[in-house]
Amino acid sequence: MKTKVQEQFKKHYGEGASVYSSPGRVNLIGEHTDYNLGFVLPGAIDKAIYAAIKPNGGKLCRLYSVDYDQSIEMDLSGDKPKEQWAQYVYGVAKEMEKRGKKVEAFDLVFGGDVPLGAGLSSSAALESTIGFALNDIYGFGFTREELAKIGQMTEHNYVGVRCGIMDQFASLFGEDGKVIRLDCRSLEYKLEPFKPTGCKVVLFDTMVKHSLASSEYNVRRAQCEAGVAVVAKHVKGIESLRDVTMDMLDTYKGEMEDIVYRRCSFVINENQRLLDACSALEKGDYVTMGQKMNGSHEGLSKWYEVSCPELDFLADIGHNTDGVLGARMMGGGFGGCTINLVEEKVFDAYVSDITERYKSKFGKQPRVIDVVISQGAHKII
Ligand code: ADP
Ligand code: MG
16 A cells, blocks of 8 residues: 555655655553543554655645545645545644644645444554654654544544543554553553563454444443542542442442443453453463453443444454454444454454354454554654
8 A cells, every 4th residue: 555655646746755654553452441531552553554745835635545545636725625534634624734844735646444433443544644743844743642633623623523531542642552441541652562472453344334322322331421520529529430439339229220330340340351451461360361351241231231242242252262362342332343363374264154153243343353463653754
């Protein structure tokens, strides 16, 4: 894709472009913890958006999307473009202008190999690539953290997706063989080693759309807030589930609905599982890492109830296959992918077994996406 983007730039706009890339991401563990101000553990992957870019000295930007095979002209002092793929580019530039920088017109060609809408955050990869590239060619001096916020605000203000900051953070801060323990309360982060020698990370896409995701998401948020409110009546300084321990939750269990208790205990336990997983990674203990992933799935499915039959089916096969260290649903739930940590020696057999069984049960082929934890945003040429 890198070469293709360069060739297309030459063809459309000529010589002299700089080339940048920024990747999609996976989240190893820590689901539904972000809005409860807990931890997440994402890593950048070896699938990215590539962009060739050069200032053009004119008034209008010229953009070409390789994957949509569309080109447009875009006026940064005019309205946002109607093509969604261009709105990300426009939004990033506008967010930079809000922060006091003048973005002069440029030519841009981009494309990528992050599957769209599969839960690997192709959109964050796109924003991060564009943000990183503009910052570098114009010497704006934004930090990676500021670029992550610019990406997040692009989604909020120009695409209409009220996302958190994990995806942009992972895309910008990722490193080879390292995952990022991000504290969603302080935005402090710590890189944890992730080099599972003899193992692979593979995702299976259920190909199910997340139709319940946004309504159920709001219900879960309200249930978490209800649990926090009960504990906060008794204990000073409780602002989110991050401040609540299992002991506190158990003490005031009688004052909350059972379902609220179940939701809150999932979140508290998921944070603890993530911290335990990080200790395991620091020791190179991938067996424990996998067990924590399995525990995460169990909690998401039975206590937080955001799974679906397709995700449970895939995770369950993983849990019952020798050599599969961990398997869990990834993302908000009700569809999307499972993420699996699998020994290389059983890898091929596992992939074909799960593909066959999924096909005969649900009548469709799961998409198989293997990933390697890789470097975040960088300049290529
Ligand atoms: P995801 O979960 O992959 O982030 P989104 O719906 O948030 O899914 O973002 C997908 C959108 O991002 C696409 O509809 C498109 O507008 C843009 N996008 C992502 N990858 C590309 C690409 N390779 N080329 C052009 N646009 C892309
Ligand atoms: Mg997205």
